Amino acid sequence: MLSVRNISRSFGTRRVVDDVSFDVGRGRLTGFVGGNGAGKTTTMRMILGVLRPDSGTITLDGAPVGQDALRGFGYMPEERGLYPKMEIAEQLAYLARLHGIDKVTAMQRTDDLLERLGLIERRRDKLESLSLGNQQRVQVAAALVHDPDVLIMDEPFSGLDPMAVDEVVTVIAEHAARGVPVLFSSHQLEVVERLCDDLVIIADGKVRAAGEREALREQYSEARWSLETSTDVGWVRNVPGVDVEELAGTTVLFGAEPDAADLVLRAAVERGTVSSFRPIRPSLGEIFRDIVGNAPANDANANANANANASENEKQTEKQKGAAVR
Amino acid sequence: MSSTHRETLSTWGATLLVAEREILSQVRAKAFIISTAITLALVIGGIILSSVLGGRTTEATPVAVVGSVPAAVLASDALDITDVGDRAEADALVRSGEVDAAIVPDDSAIGYALIALDEVPEGVSAALSVSPEVQLLEASDTPSGLRTLIGLAFGIVFMIAVLGSGATIMQNTVQEKQSRVVEILLAAVPARALLAGKILGNSVIGVGTAGAIAAAAALGLAVTGQTEMLDLLSAPLIWFVVFFIFGFVLVASVFAAGAALVSRQEDTGAVMTPAMMLVMIPYFGVVFFGDHPTIMTILSYIPFSAPVAMPVRLFFGEAEWWEPLISLALLVVAAAAVMLVASKIYTNSLLRMGSRVTLREALTAS
Numbered sequence: 163m164l165s166v167r168n169i170s171r172s173f174g175t176r177r178v179v180d181d182v183s184f185d186v187g188r189g190r191l192t193g194f195v196g197g198n199g200a201g202k203t204t205t206m207r208m209i210l211g212v213l214r215p216d217s218g219t220i221t222l223d224g225a226p227v228g229q230d231a232l233r234g235f236g237y238m239p240e241e242r243g244l245y246p247k248m249e250i251a252e253q254l255a256y257l258a259r260l261h262g263i264d265k266v267t268a269m270q271r272t273d274d275l276l277e278r279l280g281l282i283e284r285r286r287d288k289l290e291s292l293s294l295g296n297q298q299r300v301q302v303a304a305a306l307v308h309d310p311d312v313l314i315m316d317e318p319f320s321g322l323d324p325m326a327v328d329e330v331v332t333v334i335a336e337h338a339a340r341g342v343p344v345l346f347s348s349h350q351l352e353v354v355e356r357l358c359d360d361l362v363i364i365a366d367g368k369v370r371a372a373g374e375r376e377a378l379r380e381q382y383s384e385a386r387w388s389l390e391t392s393t394d395v396g397w398v399r400n401v402p403g404v405d406v407e408e409l410a411g412t413t414v415l416f417g418a419e420p421d422a423a424d425l426v427l428r429a430a431v432e433r434g435t436v437s438s439f440r441p442i443r444p445s446l447g448e449i450f451r452d453i454v455g456n457a458p459a460n461d462a463n464a465n466a467n468a469n470a471n472a473s474e475n476e477k478q479t480e481k482q483k484g485a486a487v488r
Numbered sequence: 489m490s491s492t493h494r495e496t497l498s499t500w501g502a503t504l505l506v507a508e509r510e511i512l513s514q515v516r517a518k519a520f521i522i523s524t525a526i527t528l529a530l531v532i533g534g535i536i537l538s539s540v541l542g543g544r545t546t547e548a549t550p551v552a553v554v555g556s557v558p559a560a561v562l563a564s565d566a567l568d569i570t571d572v573g574d575r576a577e578a579d580a581l582v583r584s585g586e587v588d589a590a591i592v593p594d595d596s597a598i599g600y601a602l603i604a605l606d607e608v609p610e611g612v613s614a615a616l617s618v619s620p621e622v623q624l625l626e627a628s629d630t631p632s633g634l635r636t637l638i639g640l641a642f643g644i645v646f647m648i649a650v651l652g653s654g655a656t657i658m659q660n661t662v663q664e665k666q667s668r669v670v671e672i673l674l675a676a677v678p679a680r681a682l683l684a685g686k687i688l689g690n691s692v693i694g695v696g697t698a699g700a701i702a703a704a705a706a707l708g709l710a711v712t713g714q715t716e717m718l719d720l721l722s723a724p725l726i727w728f729v730v731f732f733i734f735g736f737v738l739v740a741s742v743f744a745a746g747a748a749l750v751s752r753q754e755d756t757g758a759v760m761t762p763a764m765m766l767v768m769i770p771y772f773g774v775v776f777f778g779d780h781p782t783i784m785t786i787l788s789y790i791p792f793s794a795p796v797a798m799p800v801r802l803f804f805g806e807a808e809w810w811e812p813l814i815s816l817a818l819l820v821v822a823a824a825a826v827m828l829v830a831s832k833i834y835t836n837s838l839l840r841m842g843s844r845v846t847l848r849e850a851l852t853a854s
Binding site: 207210211212229232233235237239241242243244245246247248256257259260261262304305 | 497502505506509513664667668669670671672673674675676677678
């Protein structure tokens with residue numbers, strides 16, 4: 163298990179990551195969710211040892227993560243980048259060797275990965291001659307080529323076409339199934355929702371919520387229900403303790419405590435055939451907006467500043483991406 | 489779990505890997521191959537051509553001869569002999585420049601001596617089968633023409649090699665930042681290994697190229713039979729090579745650290761210029777103050793100018809045997825110190841994107 167405990171990091175006077183703690187279990191896909199400038203990339207860079215935390219510890223199976231352990235980490239940075247003028251097989255093998263893999267194994271694993279990603283015919287091509295989508299595939303391969311013990315991926319799906327997203331999802335899930343702790347961040351909440359087992363939600367450098375996805379959904383679900391029967395459901399309005407939100411013919415969406423909901427269900431069964439009755443769990447997007455929207459009031463000013471900076475950073479990043487592509 | 493065997497890669501191992509990539513990627517580049525081939529061809533061709541042209545236009549060296557010098561000691565066609573009556577007349581001709589030297593009888597074992605103005609004309613001593621005693625009329629202790637020439641030669645070799653590689657180091661470092669590959673590299677190996685590998689790789693290329701040029705020059709000289717030039721240069725040349733290697737590492741570190749401060753190729757000018765000044769100012773110092781002993785002594789101890797100034801002083805036999813050792817020690821210490829500082833700058837600014845990182849920020853950030 164990869165454990166992050168109380169790590170903080172400031173740039174100048176701005177505290178970008180503030181006392182962040184969470185776990186990434188073996189065999190668990192952990193989604194790392196937060197807005198721009200929330201501190202995701204900084205946190206990941208600290209896990210990778212690329213940035214030093216001002217305080218706090220990072221351990222893998224209880225042992226502090228040092229240079230040797232880090233060599234077993236696979237990293238896909240948000241800022242994509244490889245050598246544009248180097249042949250793709252050569253540079254993947256080079257990266258594998260930098261992670262301590264011997265030359266022969268490095269070349270073999272490179273070919274295996276390129277084969278899987280459908281790029282084996284392009285192995286002697288320079289990276290810059292590939293399409294952007296294929297360059298992204300090579301970037302994914304760069305994170306996996308040394309058969310990592312821990313996988314950290316910062317926005318692995320951005321810039322990928324839907325087919326490539328599926329390929330990457332498959333590869334990530336495979337690694338997780340082999341017992342590799344996988345942490346990935348994404349803006350695409352639907353993908354995170356579909357994919358991850360655990361969630362860490364971060365805003366303004368602080369962890370707002372962390373835990374199993376379903377547990378979180380339950381925790382943040384308000385008591386809402388949906389009912390669909392064979393008859394008109396207008397009568398639901400008159401059940402005490404029920405707050406109807408939407409009503410259309412034979413379906414109704416309402417808020418109610420479980421006792422009141424039971425009453426509704428019983429009445430519905432008496433009146434006709436119930437085809438569906440279920441609690442409404444909030445989507446990840448809703449939870450996210452809920453949590454991030456409810457930031458403590460005394461942080462309000464800081465948030466405004468952080469957001470301003472974040473959008474500034476974002477612009478900067480966009481510019482650099484442009485530059486890198488050029 | 490993971491099945492792939494992963495070895496523990498030391499910082500040195502990582503350094504070697506980085507150096508290997510650096511060397512391979514450059515040596516394979518067409519531009520590098522072509523420019524090196526052209527340089528080597530120019531050096532060899534230049535030496536051979538100058539020798540052929542020089543040989544064709546050689547005229548007999550005019551000398552004045554007093555009295556009877558045994559005809560057998562004179563190679564007849566190399567010297568253009570003017571017979572003069574006495575020593576005073578010969579002196580006058582030498583001073584006026586009408587003749588390059590005068591051969592006058594004396595009471596030495598070989599029976600004659602050579603008189604020249606301020607240096608021994610090579611053609612004359614080469615034409616005589618024995619070496620007579622030489623008397624210089626206006627002995628000067630600084631043959632300044634030769635001094636400037638040697639300073640220029642050492643300086644140009646050093647400057648071209650260093651500036652060429654410095655620009656490459658800078659370009660490659662910025663390119664790694666600009667293409668963002670540096671973040672993946674840093675996640676795998678420490679920044680100091682990246683820096684050291686870059687310096688090592690480029691130093692091997694730079695020193696190797698300079699070595700190839702030197703070998704080509706030696707080959708050219710040997711082919712044209714000018715081997716005496718080689719004998720003349722040998723000891724200072726070895727010192728020059730030693731100083732060159734450490735001086736190279738010193739300058740390479742400066743360039744790498746400077747490059748880490750910027751993130752776009754367009755911005756390299758701002759850090760390139762000061763780094764180039766550090767290389768060029770000492771070089772011009774050696775060329776312009778070549779015949780100023782005090783300044784030369786100082787320059788031969790300043791690490792940035794020592795690689796050129798110390799070999800020049802050694803060439804003219806002006807330095808004690810221990811002087812190059814001290815100067816070299818200073819150079820090594822300076823190179824190590826700059827590498828340490830460079831490593832700190834590198835670590836602190838490699839991930840900084842956007843605007844240029846100021847030197848102070850790079851040195852203070854943790």
